[in-house]
Amino acid sequence: MLMHDVSEKAYPNDRMIRAVQMDNITKIYEETGTLANNQVNLVLHKGEILCLAGENGAGKTTLMKILYGMERPDTGSIAIYGRRVHINSPLEANRLGIGMVHQHVMLIDDFTVAQNVTLGKEPIIHAVAYDEKRAEQLVEDIILRHHFSIIANQLVSSLSIGQKQQVEIVKMLYRNVDILILDEPTAVLTEQEIRALFVTLRSLIEQGKSLILITHKLNEIKAISDRVAIMRQGRMIAEAKTDSVDEYEISRMMMGKNVGSNIHKPSPVLSGRREIFRVSNVSVIKRDSGNPLLNNISFSSYSGEILGFAGVGGNGLTELEGILTGMLSVSQGTLEYRDTDVTKADTRKLRAMGMAYVPGDRLHTGVALEATVGESLIIHARHRLSRIGFMQRKKLAQYYRTLSHKYAIQGSMHMLTRMLSGGNIQKLILAREIDQWRDLIIFSEPTWGLDSASSQFVYDQIWLLKEQGAAIVLISSNIDEILSLSDKIIVMHRGKIVARFNHSTNEVTKEKIGTYMLGLAHQGATDDD
Amino acid sequence: MMQTLGPILNSAVVIMTPLLLAATGGLFTELSGMLNIALEGLMLIGAFGAIVFTHYSGSMFIGILAGILCSMLLASLIATVSLYLKANVFITGLAANLLVSGLTVVLSFKLFGNKGVVSFVNIPQLPLLHLRWIEKIPVIGNLLMGHNGFVYFSWLLLLLCNFVLYRTPFGLRLQASGLHDQVLVSLGLRPAHYRFIAFLVSGFTCALSGAQLTLNLGAYVPNITAGKGWIALVVIFLGQKRPFGLLVAACIFGLADAFSNFAQGSWDIPADFILAIPYILTLVAIIGVSIYTKRKSRIG
Incomplete structure (x- = not known):
C-alpha cells in the first residue's frame, strides 16, 4: 500500500510534502537600514494555495523575492522538496521549478505574446535562428490547455491588464514551474477578471502545482486559499488553515489591532451645491488610430460632491485625468470651470484658478524624486515664499513645519523625496494639494499601493474636503474605493461613459459596476443624474 | 544629364558606405538602449589603426584587422566603464571621442613626425569590383559596380544585421534590453551583457567604416571622419532604427554629399556653402523626422 499507489490516491498525502521550506530568513536592506525580514519561517505544501498576507512594508514581497532568487537573504536557509538550495538568480529559481508573477x-509591449513568453528560453531552428513558428505553437498549446483568452501572435500592447497577467502566468508555465508565486495578482483586475483568475489558479492546483499568493485583501484570502501566513513588520505572525480563522482575526493579526469599520456610506450634500466644472461632449482622438481615447464625454462636477469614475485601465481614465488637469488637450468639446471656458487652458492656468490635483502617477507627476522633501512640498507656493526671486528660507521652513505636522509627514525637509515610503509621498502630495485647493480637487488612484492605515488617512482627507464644499473628482480602478466614497458614479469603457449611478439614491453593487466596466452591459441614453 | 548623374550616383555610393557601416553598428547599441555617441571616435581610431598597420605590415588585410582590434578595444573600454562602472554613457562616449582625436595626433607625430596629412605611397590600392555585364545596365550598372570591397561588405553586413536583430534569440534579447531591461532582469538575464556585445559590434563596424576612409584615400588626414560618426547617429534616427531605413537614410546623405562635391566644381556658389549642404540636410532631416513622429503619436 505504501509502495506503488502514488498516482491519484496520493493527493491527500501530497499536502504533507513540503514544496518549500524557508527557515530563519533574515534580510536587512543596508541602504535604508530596514529590517525587511526578521527570522521568518514559511512552509508551502505541495498542491495548496497559501496566501501570504500583511500590510504594505510587512516584508511579504521581500520574502518572495528571496525565494525567487532576486534578493539574497542575510541568514537562513531554503529547502525545495526537502533539498537544501541556494537560489542566486531567477534563472536558478526557474530551474528549481519556482516561478513568480510580479505585481507590475x-x-x-512591442513584442508578441509568444516572444514575451519565450524570451530567455527561445526555441532554436537552423542552429542559430529564433524559431518563431515553434514558439507560437508551444505558447498556443499552453494557452489552450489552460483556457486563457489570449492569442500567441498578438502584440502585448493590445492586451488588457488581466490578459497581460495571463501572459505572465503562461511565461512561468512555459518554464515548467510547479511552485508559482503571485504578487498581488488582483490589484489591478476587475471583479470578473479576478474570478477568472481564481478559476485558473484552481486548475493549476489540480495539475499538481503549488501556489503562493501575496495579498492584503481579506475576502480573497478567504475565497481562494487553503492556508494563510500573516506577516507584520518583517516578522511571521501566524500560519493557519484558512477555514480556522475568520476575516477579523486575519486583519487583527495583519495590523496588530482591530480595524474599525471606518468606511461609511457618504451622505449627500445637497444644499447650495454649485456647478464647478463642466465637461461637454469632449472627445480625445489619437491621430493614427481609429478609436477615440475619449468619446463624447459630458458631465459636471458640483461643490460638496464626490464624483467617482470607475473603469479598467486603458479605457479612458488616464485621458480623463489628463483633460481635467490640462495635461492633455481635447480634440472636440468644451471644458468650463466656474463658467469660464478653459478648453484650451493649460495646467498652470487651471491651478491658478484653484484646481488641485493628486495625480495617479505620484512618483513622476506628483513629486520630483530627486528633489528634497521640502522642495516637493513648496513647489506650488514658491512665489508666495520668495521675495524678489529669492526663496525666504525661514518662511519656507516655517511652512514646511506647519504642513508636515498637520499631515504627519515623516522625514526631514532636506531628505530626498525618493527616500520616503509610498504612503508618506502621498501624504506629502495631499498636504500640498489641499493647501492649494480652492474649489476643485482631482484625485486619481489616491490609495493605489498604500496600506490600510495610509489609505484611511487619504479617505479621511477626502471626506474633510467634501465637508468643506470641494468639488471632488475621484478617478479610480478600485471599485471598493469608488463605492465607499462617491456620491455619483460614472463607469467608463473604451473611452465612453457606459453607466451613471446616483449612489445616494440607488443601490449599486460591485458586480453591477464590474459588468459595465468590462463592457458587458451598457445603459441607454437616459441616466439617473 | 546622364553624364553627370552616373558619377554622382557612383560617388554617392562610396560616400554613403562609411555612414552605413557606422550606423549599422550604432543600431545595435541604440536598440540595446544605449546612446552611443562614440561612433565618431571609434571610426577615427579604426581609420588610423587600419592605415598605420597596413603601412607597417604591407598587408591591407592585416591593417584592417588591426584597425578593427583597436576600435573594438576602445568600444569594450567604453562599455566596461559605462555598463559595469556605471558611468554616464554620454560622458564616456564624449571622453572616448576626445581621447581618440588627441591620441591620433600624438601618435601621428611620434610615428611620422607630422601632425598634418600623412600620405602613404607604398600601400596597396583598394581593388575595385568590375563585372562587365552588370556595368552595361544604364544607371544601375554605375550604382552597383566599380566599388571597393567595403561597399559590398556593408550591404552584406546590413542583411546579416537584419537577420541577427529580428531572427535570433540574441536580437530579441538585445531589443528587450532597450525596450524594458527589467524584464530581462526578472528572467535572470543580464541586459549589460547584451549591451556590451552591442558596443563590440559598433566597434567592429566603425573600424571598417574608418578603414574605408583612409585606405580609399591612401593617406591619413587629421580628423578624417569629420563628423561622419555623428551623421551616422542621425542616420539611425532618420532610418527609424530599422536596417533598411538606415540604407535609405544613408543614401540620402550620400547623394547630398556627392551632389555638393559636384556642385562645388560646376556652379558659381561659394564652396563653403556647398560643403555645408550635408550638415544643413542633417538639421532639416532631424527636424522633419521629429515633427513627423510627433504628429504620428500626438493626441488630439
Whole structure:
C-alpha cells in the first residue's frame, strides 16, 4: 500500500510534502537600514494555495523575492522538496521549478505574446535562428490547455491588464514551474477578471502545482486559499488553515489591532451645491488610430460632491485625468470651470484658478524624486515664499513645519523625496494639494499601493474636503474605493461613459459596476443624474 | 544629364558606405538602449589603426584587422566603464571621442613626425569590383559596380544585421534590453551583457567604416571622419532604427554629399556653402523626422 499507489490516491498525502521550506530568513536592506525580514519561517505544501498576507512594508514581497532568487537573504536557509538550495538568480529559481508573477507586469509591449513568453528560453531552428513558428505553437498549446483568452501572435500592447497577467502566468508555465508565486495578482483586475483568475489558479492546483499568493485583501484570502501566513513588520505572525480563522482575526493579526469599520456610506450634500466644472461632449482622438481615447464625454462636477469614475485601465481614465488637469488637450468639446471656458487652458492656468490635483502617477507627476522633501512640498507656493526671486528660507521652513505636522509627514525637509515610503509621498502630495485647493480637487488612484492605515488617512482627507464644499473628482480602478466614497458614479469603457449611478439614491453593487466596466452591459441614453 | 548623374550616383555610393557601416553598428547599441555617441571616435581610431598597420605590415588585410582590434578595444573600454562602472554613457562616449582625436595626433607625430596629412605611397590600392555585364545596365550598372570591397561588405553586413536583430534569440534579447531591461532582469538575464556585445559590434563596424576612409584615400588626414560618426547617429534616427531605413537614410546623405562635391566644381556658389549642404540636410532631416513622429503619436 505504501509502495506503488502514488498516482491519484496520493493527493491527500501530497499536502504533507513540503514544496518549500524557508527557515530563519533574515534580510536587512543596508541602504535604508530596514529590517525587511526578521527570522521568518514559511512552509508551502505541495498542491495548496497559501496566501501570504500583511500590510504594505510587512516584508511579504521581500520574502518572495528571496525565494525567487532576486534578493539574497542575510541568514537562513531554503529547502525545495526537502533539498537544501541556494537560489542566486531567477534563472536558478526557474530551474528549481519556482516561478513568480510580479505585481507590475514585466512584459515588453512591442513584442508578441509568444516572444514575451519565450524570451530567455527561445526555441532554436537552423542552429542559430529564433524559431518563431515553434514558439507560437508551444505558447498556443499552453494557452489552450489552460483556457486563457489570449492569442500567441498578438502584440502585448493590445492586451488588457488581466490578459497581460495571463501572459505572465503562461511565461512561468512555459518554464515548467510547479511552485508559482503571485504578487498581488488582483490589484489591478476587475471583479470578473479576478474570478477568472481564481478559476485558473484552481486548475493549476489540480495539475499538481503549488501556489503562493501575496495579498492584503481579506475576502480573497478567504475565497481562494487553503492556508494563510500573516506577516507584520518583517516578522511571521501566524500560519493557519484558512477555514480556522475568520476575516477579523486575519486583519487583527495583519495590523496588530482591530480595524474599525471606518468606511461609511457618504451622505449627500445637497444644499447650495454649485456647478464647478463642466465637461461637454469632449472627445480625445489619437491621430493614427481609429478609436477615440475619449468619446463624447459630458458631465459636471458640483461643490460638496464626490464624483467617482470607475473603469479598467486603458479605457479612458488616464485621458480623463489628463483633460481635467490640462495635461492633455481635447480634440472636440468644451471644458468650463466656474463658467469660464478653459478648453484650451493649460495646467498652470487651471491651478491658478484653484484646481488641485493628486495625480495617479505620484512618483513622476506628483513629486520630483530627486528633489528634497521640502522642495516637493513648496513647489506650488514658491512665489508666495520668495521675495524678489529669492526663496525666504525661514518662511519656507516655517511652512514646511506647519504642513508636515498637520499631515504627519515623516522625514526631514532636506531628505530626498525618493527616500520616503509610498504612503508618506502621498501624504506629502495631499498636504500640498489641499493647501492649494480652492474649489476643485482631482484625485486619481489616491490609495493605489498604500496600506490600510495610509489609505484611511487619504479617505479621511477626502471626506474633510467634501465637508468643506470641494468639488471632488475621484478617478479610480478600485471599485471598493469608488463605492465607499462617491456620491455619483460614472463607469467608463473604451473611452465612453457606459453607466451613471446616483449612489445616494440607488443601490449599486460591485458586480453591477464590474459588468459595465468590462463592457458587458451598457445603459441607454437616459441616466439617473 | 546622364553624364553627370552616373558619377554622382557612383560617388554617392562610396560616400554613403562609411555612414552605413557606422550606423549599422550604432543600431545595435541604440536598440540595446544605449546612446552611443562614440561612433565618431571609434571610426577615427579604426581609420588610423587600419592605415598605420597596413603601412607597417604591407598587408591591407592585416591593417584592417588591426584597425578593427583597436576600435573594438576602445568600444569594450567604453562599455566596461559605462555598463559595469556605471558611468554616464554620454560622458564616456564624449571622453572616448576626445581621447581618440588627441591620441591620433600624438601618435601621428611620434610615428611620422607630422601632425598634418600623412600620405602613404607604398600601400596597396583598394581593388575595385568590375563585372562587365552588370556595368552595361544604364544607371544601375554605375550604382552597383566599380566599388571597393567595403561597399559590398556593408550591404552584406546590413542583411546579416537584419537577420541577427529580428531572427535570433540574441536580437530579441538585445531589443528587450532597450525596450524594458527589467524584464530581462526578472528572467535572470543580464541586459549589460547584451549591451556590451552591442558596443563590440559598433566597434567592429566603425573600424571598417574608418578603414574605408583612409585606405580609399591612401593617406591619413587629421580628423578624417569629420563628423561622419555623428551623421551616422542621425542616420539611425532618420532610418527609424530599422536596417533598411538606415540604407535609405544613408543614401540620402550620400547623394547630398556627392551632389555638393559636384556642385562645388560646376556652379558659381561659394564652396563653403556647398560643403555645408550635408550638415544643413542633417538639421532639416532631424527636424522633419521629429515633427513627423510627433504628429504620428500626438493626441488630439
